[in-house]
Amino acid sequence: MGSSTPASTRERLLDAAATLFYRDGVGIGVEALCKAAGVSKRSMYQLFDSKDALVAASLEYRAPVYAALTLPGPDDTQPPRERIMHVFERLEAVSGTPEYRGCPFVATAVELKDPEHPASVVARHAKDGLTAFFRAEAERGGAGDPETLARELTVVFDGASARAVVQGGSLDGLAVKMAATLLDAAGLCGRGNDEGARSPGEENRAP
C-alpha cells in the first residue's frame, strides 16, 4: 500500500473514486478518475493493484459516510421501533435529492454482476451490517422473529431505493408506511403507538 506515499494522496483518490463511481458507475475509466482526483495513473497503481481493488477500497472507505446518512447517531436513545423508523424516514429524505442514484452498495453489486468481485463483497458486508442493525433493534423490541423481520426491512429499504431510481422521484412516504406495516405485523410497537394501531396485541409489548 506504499507507506511512503502521503496519506492525503490515497484519501484524495478514494474520495474522488467513491464520488465518481457512485455518480457515473463503476465503468468509468481510470484516466478520468485520476484526472478528477489530481493523481497520476502511476501513483494510483502504486497505491492499488488494480481498478477492481480501487472500486472495492473506495466503497469501503465511503461506507461509514453512507451508513451515517440513514442510521441513528451514536447519541440516539430512542426505542427500537423509532430507531428502525428513523432509517426509513432518512431514506425518504435522501432518495428525494437530485443527486440520489440508489443505494450505493446495491448499485455497485448490480453493476458488477459478479458476487465474487471484491467490491461486491464490500457491498454484501455493508448490507449485512444494515440487516444486523435491524435485527438488534428487533430483538431489543421483542419481535417474534428478529432475523426474518430484519431481512424484510432490508428488502423494503432496497426496493424503495430502486423505486426512487426507476421513478426518478420522491417515495411519498411509501418506505415509511411499509416499514410500519412490517413492524406492526411483527408486534414491534413504538413509544407512542401512533403507527401501530393495526397490530393486535401491541399494548402488551410497549416498552
Add this chain to the structure above:
Amino acid sequence: MGSSTPASTRERLLDAAATLFYRDGVGIGVEALCKAAGVSKRSMYQLFDSKDALVAASLEYRAPVYAALTLPGPDDTQPPRERIMHVFERLEAVSGTPEYRGCPFVATAVELKDPEHPASVVARHAKDGLTAFFRAEAERGGAGDPETLARELTVVFDGASARAVVQGGSLDGLAVKMAATLLDAAGLCGRGNDEGARSPGEENRAP
C-alpha cells in the same frame, strides 16, 4: 428503421443486445455487441441512431419475455391473491438461477443513472406495467387501497431482486412471505385462506 433491411438482422441484433446488456451491463461496447450478433457496425447504425437507442429498443423487445417469466399466463383463472402470489413464487425460482442478474429493468435504470435516458423510460414503463397488474388484481380482490398495495408489492419485488443479486443466492421464501404479509394487511385473502390467517375480516372478502 430501414424497412429494406431483413427483419432477421434487426431481431438478431436486438436479441444479442438484450442478452449482453443484461449479462454484462449497458457499458459493453458496440464492437463486442455487433460481433456477438454477427452484424456489422454499419448495419447496426443503419438500424439504430445510436447505442442509446439500441439499449432502449432491446429492452423493449425483450420486455414481454421478462414479463412472462413471472406473470401468470393468459389462460390463468386463479383468484387475485393467487395470481399475485404466482409472481413472487416465480421470482423466487428465477432469482435462484446462476444467470440471474436482478430485475432487468431496475438494473438498466441503476446502471444508466439518468431517468431521461430512453432505456430508463422503457424500464419505468415496464415497472409501471407490473404495478398496474398488481393494482388490477388488488382491486378485483377487494383491497382497501389497491394503488398503495400495488406499489408496495412492486417494492418487495425489486427489493427481493436486489437481495438475490447482493447475496448471490436464493431468497429462501422471503419474497413470498413478505407479499403474503402485505396481502394480509390489505385484507386480500386467498381461495384456501392458507396464507391469510392473520388478517382480520378476511372471511368477508373471500372470492
